[in-house]
Amino acid sequence: MPITGRRRNKVKGVQFTIMVVGASGTGRTTFVNTLCESDVLNHKAIQPPEAAHQEEGIRIKPVTVELEEDGIRISLTVVDTPGFGDSIDNEFAFQEIMNYIERQYDDILAEQSRIKRNPRFKDNRVHALLYFIPPSGHALREMDIELMRRLSPCVNVIPVIGKADSLTPKELKAFKKRIVEDIEHYDIPIYNFPYDVEEDDEDTIQDNMDLRSLLPFAVVGSEEEVEIEGEPVRARIYPWGVVEVDNPHHSDFVRLRGAILGSHLGDLKTLTEDVLYETYRTEKLSRAVNSDNRDSQLLPEDLANQSVRLKEEQLRREEEKLREIELKMQREINEKRQQLMAKEAALRNLESRITAQGSNTSY
Amino acid sequence: MTEEIRATSYVGFDSITQQIEHKLLKRGFQFNVILVGQTGLGKSTLINTIFASHLIDSKGRFSADEPVRQTTEIQTESHVIVENGVKLRLNIVDTPGFADQVNNEGCWDPIIKYIKDQHSAYLRKELTAMRDRYIQDTRIHCCLYFISPTGHNLRPIDVIVMKKLSEVVNVVPVIAKADSLTLEERESFKSKIREELIYHNIRLYPFDTDEDEEEEIQLNETIREVIPFAVVGSENNVIIDGKSVRGRKTRWGVVNVEDPNHCEFVHLRNFLTRTHLQDLIETTAQIHYEAFRSKQLLALKEGVNQRPAAGTAQQ
Numbered sequence: 001m002p003i004t005g006r007r008r009n010k011v012k013g014v015q016f017t018i019m020v021v022g023a024s025g026t027g028r029t030t031f032v033n034t035l036c037e038s039d040v041l042n043h044k045a046i047q048p049p050e051a052a053h054q055e056e057g058i059r060i061k062p063v064t065v066e067l068e069e070d071g072i073r074i075s076l077t078v079v080d081t082p083g084f085g086d087s088i089d090n091e092f093a094f095q096e097i098m099n100y101i102e103r104q105y106d107d108i109l110a111e112q113s114r115i116k117r118n119p120r121f122k123d124n125r126v127h128a129l130l131y132f133i134p135p136s137g138h139a140l141r142e143m144d145i146e147l148m149r150r151l152s153p154c155v156n157v158i159p160v161i162g163k164a165d166s167l168t169p170k171e172l173k174a175f176k177k178r179i180v181e182d183i184e185h186y187d188i189p190i191y192n193f194p195y196d197v198e199e200d201d202e203d204t205i206q207d208n209m210d211l212r213s214l215l216p217f218a219v220v221g222s223e224e225e226v227e228i229e230g231e232p233v234r235a236r237i238y239p240w241g242v243v244e245v246d247n248p249h250h251s252d253f254v255r256l257r258g259a260i261l262g263s264h265l266g267d268l269k270t271l272t273e274d275v276l277y278e279t280y281r282t283e284k285l286s287r288a289v290n291s292d293n294r295d296s297q298l299l300p301e302d303l304a305n306q307s308v309r310l311k312e313e314q315l316r317r318e319e320e321k322l323r324e325i326e327l328k329m330q331r332e333i334n335e336k337r338q339q340l341m342a343k344e345a346a347l348r349n350l351e352s353r354i355t356a357q358g359s360n361t362s363y
Numbered sequence: 364m365t366e367e368i369r370a371t372s373y374v375g376f377d378s379i380t381q382q383i384e385h386k387l388l389k390r391g392f393q394f395n396v397i398l399v400g401q402t403g404l405g406k407s408t409l410i411n412t413i414f415a416s417h418l419i420d421s422k423g424r425f426s427a428d429e430p431v432r433q434t435t436e437i438q439t440e441s442h443v444i445v446e447n448g449v450k451l452r453l454n455i456v457d458t459p460g461f462a463d464q465v466n467n468e469g470c471w472d473p474i475i476k477y478i479k480d481q482h483s484a485y486l487r488k489e490l491t492a493m494r495d496r497y498i499q500d501t502r503i504h505c506c507l508y509f510i511s512p513t514g515h516n517l518r519p520i521d522v523i524v525m526k527k528l529s530e531v532v533n534v535v536p537v538i539a540k541a542d543s544l545t546l547e548e549r550e551s552f553k554s555k556i557r558e559e560l561i562y563h564n565i566r567l568y569p570f571d572t573d574e575d576e577e578e579e580i581q582l583n584e585t586i587r588e589v590i591p592f593a594v595v596g597s598e599n600n601v602i603i604d605g606k607s608v609r610g611r612k613t614r615w616g617v618v619n620v621e622d623p624n625h626c627e628f629v630h631l632r633n634f635l636t637r638t639h640l641q642d643l644i645e646t647t648a649q650i651h652y653e654a655f656r657s658k659q660l661l662a663l664k665e666g667v668n669q670r671p672a673a674g675t676a677q678q
Contacts, residue, residue, distance in 0.1 A: 025512070088466070090466065136403020138421070139427065143463075165615075182427045
């Protein structure tokens with residue numbers, strides 16, 4: 001499949017969606033904020049001590065931000081997944097992520113099957129999923145293997161080592177090597193910057209080989225800046241030294257950013273749309289055609305209707321809620337107005353009494 | 364109140380301390396520690412750093428062929444370290460597989476069971492009619508609980524496990540791989556953790572008892588202000604200012620494990636080996652073992668009372 005990456009990017013306002021998955025504390029939120037150079041995501045809220053042991057489960061939250069990379073405007077949607085990996089039993093969280101990704105495919109499938117299509121339909125398919133591996137220094141854990149293995153067939157998975165500054169260069173090199181070995185051993189089809197030796201030009205091949213050799217990307221993020229030689233630099237300050245986020249010797253952040261928001265943005269989109277989605281679509285439709293089990297096999301029109309109905313219901317519920325809030329506000333305003341008038345009346349009363357008493361000689 | 368008498372001339376019984384020391388030196392001391400925490404938090408490295416010897420190997424997965432562990436395993440290793448004629452017999456219990464799975468429900472059960480089994484074994488030997496002069500002590504004197512350096516707060520599993528552990532053993536929490544946190548992050552993380560530990564009533568070592576003197580209470584307070592210890596371990600040496608110290612060399616600087624400005628390793632090491640080693644052993648016997656023992660003996664008595672035919676309690 002030809003790489004159309006570089007030329008496709010010269011389109012204005014490219015829409016791109018990434019999902020970030022990883023247990024809390026692996027550097028996910030900081031990474032996203034570093035990537036977007038602004039506080040797109042909120043850090044885990046300071047919870048009261050009672051909440052620490054409560055398992056909130058996973059929450060999937062998309063946020064959209066406008067960026068510019070190399071003169072190209074990107075409308076980037078970041079889907080955060082706080083709560084992943086924090087529960088004692090994380091099986092459910094996996095399912096939630098899968099469901100989210102598949103729901104976006106279902107929506108598009110339904111949309112495409114409609115007779116009258118919505119021209120402003122927003123494509124929410126996830127083009128890349130960044131999975132944050134904690135810097136243990138050993139090899140992959142069951143959690144890591146399971147997640148990547150289950151999700152790779154339906155989304156481009158790019159493994160990332162979060163908080164990579166807790167590893168020495170030697171440890172990092174060995175860790176990366178073992179992760180790659182594990183990925184191969186368990187046959188996990190991650191996105192590995194594919195190239196075609198026969199079709200692609202030398203530069204493209206070299207670029208992809210380089211990026212592939214960096215996998216998994218070792219990132220360090222920081223929302224704080226430090227002055228180094230008069231220049232503001234994004235960094236983390238330790239008593240023993242300063243880690244610079246944008247320094248390629250300290251972290252792979254710059255290369256990763258350049259790849260997913262620049263050189264490989266197009267490829268990631270194309271792969272999602274032309275391969276991953278198509279595979280999903282084919283499977284889904286062929287299951288519908290061979291409806292041996294009548295259980296949950298829906299035809300595209302039904303899918304469309306169901307999806308639309310769900311959306312309409314959601315909208316209705318939200319409208320109702322808003323109306324209720326409005327009414328409540330109105331009531332409060334009226335109450336306050338009445339209170340105000342009552343107070344004014346009382347004051348006027350008082351005033352008149354005082355003036356009346358003032359005219360009499362008393363205290 | 365018994366009055367203290369001063370003998371009219373020197374008797375010499377004050378040499379009993381040396382007599383005891385002599386006996387103890389011959390016998391040696393036993394110290395058993397269990398390491399609890401997720402894979403990759405530096406448990407083996409830390410214990411090797413504390414005792415400045417390569418005592419145990421990491422039980423992590425280091426090759427793709429190694430299968431992922433499905434349960435928590437208990438692996439014990441024994442070593443004898445000698446320092447200035449003092450013999451220390453060390454049992455280090457590792458718990459590979461703990462909290463490493465997708466579903467970690469109950470992964471702490473093997474650990475709690477192991478700790479209780481040691482109390483049980485000791486009790487049995489104690490109750491044997493013909494018992495050993497010195498019962499071999501496998502009871503766990505200290506549990507080092509490793510907290511992942513997320514920088515946020517304790518995870519649900521940390522709260523549950525530390526609570527259960529604190530009911531049967533002396534728990535000392537450490538923030539592992541603390542070199543991934545800046546000093547600010549460390550402080551806010553620690554205070555969050557301390558809040559949560561207090562909220563959940565997790566009783567950590569050291570405990571203040573009525574017998575303690577002002578000095579000891581003060582020392583315990585100082586320790587409580589440092590807990591959880593933010594540590595970094597290393598078995599490798601680096602040269603800093605011409606001295607060879609244990610440390611980690613990165614591209615942006617060198618972490619000196621033994622520098623209290625870099626991490627709290629020295630505090631932990633001194634706490635465990637230089638100030639509270641004897642107390643850890645003693646409180647295990649006097650508090651945790653005693654609690655276990657009374658419960659067991661009461662249960663035994665109940666069992667005997669419900670079976671009037673039975674003679675001696677044979678359980």
